[in-house]
Amino acid sequence: MIRRDSPSGNDVLMSDDHTSSLRYMRRLKISVAFFALLCCCTVPAAQGQEQTAAPGMQGEWVRVISPTETAEIVAQKPAFKIEFLRPFNIGTLVILLDGADITQISKVTETGIEFTPVMVIQAGTHTISLSATDKEGLQLQRNITFRSRHTKAFDEAYMSNEASLVYENVFGKPETVHTTPHSRLEGNLRVDTKIRDKGWQFTFNTNIRYLDQDIPVIRPFKKGFDAANWLFTGLYTKESLQLRTNIGDVQINETPYTVANFARKGGIFELVYDRFSFKAFSVMTEQVFGQRGGTGIEGNTDRHLLGVTGGVKLFDSKAELKAIYATGEDTGNSFNISGASGIKKGDVLGLVLNSDFFSNKMRTEFEADFSKFDPDLSDEFGSKQDKAYKIKAGGYLDSFSYEAMYEYVGRDYAAIGSQGLPRDREGFSMIGGTAVGAHAVNVALSRFHDNVRGDELFPRIDSYQGTVDYSLNSIPNLPLGINYQKSIQDSTREPSGTSPLEIDTDTLSGRVGYTRDKFMINAMAAYSLMNDKTQGNNDTTSVTYAVTPAYNAPGLSINPNLTLNQSKNHVSQVTTDTYTVNLDLRSRFFKERVSFDVGGTYLISKANNGSLDMRNLNANFRLSYNLQAFLKKIMKPSIGVRGTYIKITDRINPIANRDEFTLFLVLATVMPFSF
Amino acid sequence: MFVCGEKMKRILLALRLFFILIIIPAGISPDASAATELKIRRISLYFENRRPETTVQRNTADLKAFADIAFTGSGLLEGYWEVNGRVLSRVSQHLQGSGSITLQTPKDPPMPAFDPGTQIVKFIIVYPSTSLPVPSILYFVVPEGSPYNLLDIRVFSPRNGASVAYAPLKFTWERARETAHFLVGFYSRPGSKPLFSAYINDTEYLLPESVLRQLFRPGQKYYWKVICFDEKYNIICENDPQGFSFRK
Structure with a gap:
């Protein structure tokens, strides 16, 4: 038996027989729904009530044979057996386990009920709730509560692993191809470990990679073993106290103006006591792959971001006051990030007050942030201080949702933990949306301007934007939608000698879909015109048409996609057309032992002035045979061939032409093992 | 105060002359329209887990990659998503008024996930031209796969x-x-x-x-x-x- 975490955060367990099914569910991200449904349903009758009999009921109508009521059971799938003590209308019987109706999947006879969960049940308190009506129409009710744990030593303790290997050997390739290795071996070991007992919980998750090939590898890869990612978490909970520590590949997300979605290597320590919370973190600012940087935790700001936050919840948690401080240094570039070079250094202090006094009808957010930032330590200029403010309100009123925000971000405002933040802007935005029957409308309006300091040497540019989106779902299998956006840029306060700026952009798009059985088709068209009203008159047009038919049947799915992108520069009168044809085909046959998959793109790019005329075909296919039938329950190997074909025809620059076909032998396997 | 005011006026006049006589002829125009020429400040790629690396099962259909692009000015952004050198989809979008935009790989075609092993994703900007290095992110496809397409x-x-x-x-x-x-x-x-x-x-x-x-x-x-x-x-x-x- 193995144990796993459900993405919903609830721990679930499952037998070996269901290992693969859990993996599928995790992959498809639908286990959220599945296990949340099992573990999180909120039927009031299933919460903490014990052995209640409904009014009008005389005496017991069922007897619990197992589990013993209020007992603690050591089992991952605790079965239960209940005996009926008197006749009643069996057709009215409803059986709930932790709020989920399991009547149809239980074995119900004239004499009683037997049920064994198909899924592993989370350790903790559970309630079986029975209801029915007797022959006289009186309501019968009974709740049975019991506890379960998975082992004697721990509420939960498991290690789930999966090792996979992929070996590729080139059958044949053109001599001109030097970047493709003749042989390549890649492996991955996934490890998920968890121990939970009483108030303590520890988890460790990692993916360890192995790579070897007969040509050098490029960054961020390296030959041999490397930990692609890892995360250790520790949690202690006792009454109002909660201590949590995360070390490894962590993510910090405070506010967009301080530290936003900052996923890096490092550590976070959190303490929550009653209404109060405290957090401290130290993470690398460079995004690294593998073991580089160790734990990522340092006590200084050298290429690290350090920070603390403190918060207090007020008025029955309807409001929260929070302070955030972060300081650090960053080179600005990682293998997945490209930005201005130079080492940046900065501090930021943020004060946040959030409230929700009206049950989601009106939430408010107030934020004031103060930064000190030096965009390049190597130049002669020092750091500059600036500030940012935000006032935001939003919520839901029946089917209507709304949000309004005022924002000010100073010219020199910047934070190490949020470097993509637009600055030097002030203005407001409003968003509203409603869905009535089959109609849904969303509207967004905004007005911002730059040059917030009113510098006389520069103009102030006002930016207006309005968007309306309408969708209609009244016709079955035929959803429709249309979207219009208008953007205006208009300058004011131009210094003498500079010409004013006025640019309008109109974007109109429409979409329609049709579904019938296994076939569906979606079509989209978008037209966008940027009208430059200045002397430069640098107008541009962009038009996109896309058609995506799809056929999905057991063992076969075909998803082609056809797109035309047309861009036009009105000054040069140059029009560039790009036709893209994509194909995604997946098929399985011979009792799913053989699979054949194809993915490819054919691209035609052409400019009307003769500067571009290119055709590009890139196709990949894989034919594999699943050998699992010969090695049941040990591993899941497959053998196959993989091919890539690249053909580039450049009629303007023929030296770029390529015609390459490479064929590989591929051996792949997966071996799950758990403790 | 008067002296200070006069000094300030002279400084401003000198600055204005500097801009008119030096900067404009050098092609660094303070003209408002020139100030809005589209420039890419920063590109950041990541997956849904906000990291530049992820591990997925074979034939995963819902893998998504994102590109946060910070820009100044206005103009037409043209680029494309590429996986292992294969162009997946093109992007042609007007950007206006400085700020940042988040692009996402389309649902169709899906990110290729039938070949096990490491796959490399890039977002390549064709226009405006930029000297920023092309960032990349990677995902590892575990050989085993779903027997079904959902x-x-x-x-x-x-x-x-x-x-x-x-x-x-x-x-x-x-x-x-x-x-x-x-x-x-x-x-x-x-x-x-x-x-x-x-x-x-x-x-x-x-x-x-x-x-x-x-x-x-x-x-x-x-x-x-x-x-x-x-x-x-x-x-x-x-x-x-x-x-x-x-x-x-």
Whole structure:
């Protein structure tokens, strides 16, 4: 038996027989729904009530044979057996386990009920709730509560692993191809470990990679073993106290103006006591792959971001006051990030007050942030201080949702933990949306301007934007939608000698879909015109048409996609057309032992002035045979061939032409093992 | 004060002359329109886990990559998503007024996930020209894969958006493929925690009166969704949440 975490955060367990099914569910991200449904349903009758009999009921109508009521059971799938003590209308019987109706999947006879969960049940308190009506129409009710744990030593303790290997050997390739290795071996070991007992919980998750090939590898890869990612978490909970520590590949997300979605290597320590919370973190600012940087935790700001936050919840948690401080240094570039070079250094202090006094009808957010930032330590200029403010309100009123925000971000405002933040802007935005029957409308309006300091040497540019989106779902299998956006840029306060700026952009798009059985088709068209009203008159047009038919049947799915992108520069009168044809085909046959998959793109790019005329075909296919039938329950190997074909025809620059076909032998396997 | 004011005026005049005589001829125009020429300040690529690396099962259909692009000025952004050198889709979008934009790989075509091993994703900007290095992110495809492509399941009643009498309500849907079991969930909002759920073997479910009275209120909108499983409890199909309400 193995144990796993459900993405919903609830721990679930499952037998070996269901290992693969859990993996599928995790992959498809639908286990959220599945296990949340099992573990999180909120039927009031299933919460903490014990052995209640409904009014009008005389005496017991069922007897619990197992589990013993209020007992603690050591089992991952605790079965239960209940005996009926008197006749009643069996057709009215409803059986709930932790709020989920399991009547149809239980074995119900004239004499009683037997049920064994198909899924592993989370350790903790559970309630079986029975209801029915007797022959006289009186309501019968009974709740049975019991506890379960998975082992004697721990509420939960498991290690789930999966090792996979992929070996590729080139059958044949053109001599001109030097970047493709003749042989390549890649492996991955996934490890998920968890121990939970009483108030303590520890988890460790990692993916360890192995790579070897007969040509050098490029960054961020390296030959041999490397930990692609890892995360250790520790949690202690006792009454109002909660201590949590995360070390490894962590993510910090405070506010967009301080530290936003900052996923890096490092550590976070959190303490929550009653209404109060405290957090401290130290993470690398460079995004690294593998073991580089160790734990990522340092006590200084050298290429690290350090920070603390403190918060207090007020008025029955309807409001929260929070302070955030972060300081650090960053080179600005990682293998997945490209930005201005130079080492940046900065501090930021943020004060946040959030409230929700009206049950989601009106939430408010107030934020004031103060930064000190030096965009390049190597130049002669020092750091500059600036500030940012935000006032935001939003919520839901029946089917209507709304949000309004005022924002000010100073010219020199910047934070190490949020470097993509637009600055030097002030203005407001409003968003509203409603869905009535089959109609849904969303509207967004905004007005911002730059040059917030009113510098006389520069103009102030006002930016207006309005968007309306309408969708209609009244016709079955035929959803429709249309979207219009208008953007205006208009300058004011131009210094003498500079010409004013006025640019309008109109974007109109429409979409329609049709579904019938296994076939569906979606079509989209978008037209966008940027009208430059200045002397430069640098107008541009962009038009996109896309058609995506799809056929999905057991063992076969075909998803082609056809797109035309047309861009036009009105000054040069140059029009560039790009036709893209994509194909995604997946098929399985011979009792799913053989699979054949194809993915490819054919691209035609052409400019009307003769500067571009290119055709590009890139196709990949894989034919594999699943050998699992010969090695049941040990591993899941497959053998196959993989091919890539690249053909580039450049009629303007023929030296770029390529015609390459490479064929590989591929051996792949997966071996799950758990403790 | 007067002296200071005069000094300031002279400095401003000198600065203005500097801009008019030096900067403009050098092509660094302070002209407002020139100030709005589209320039890319920063590109950051990541997956849904916000990291530049992820591990997925073979034939995953819902893998997404994102590009945060910070820019100044206005103009037409042209670029394309590329996976292992294969162009996946092109992007042609007007950007206006400085700021940042988040681009996402399209649903169709899906990110290729039938070849096991490491795959490299890039977003390449064709216009405006930029000297920024092309960033990349990578995902590892584990050899084992789902035997199925997830299908949509058709639901029959109640129809989407229906308003029905406040009484035990029957929900019906089709049986797709080799479905052995169904899970029907009821929600107050799509994506929220379910109010109630039921495991069933049949293609219909009658909401019990006791559950109806406890959890559902007339006049409020609810959603329902069906997930279907094969014998081994592999998920093989599901439907989009459908809205319904009970009349007051």
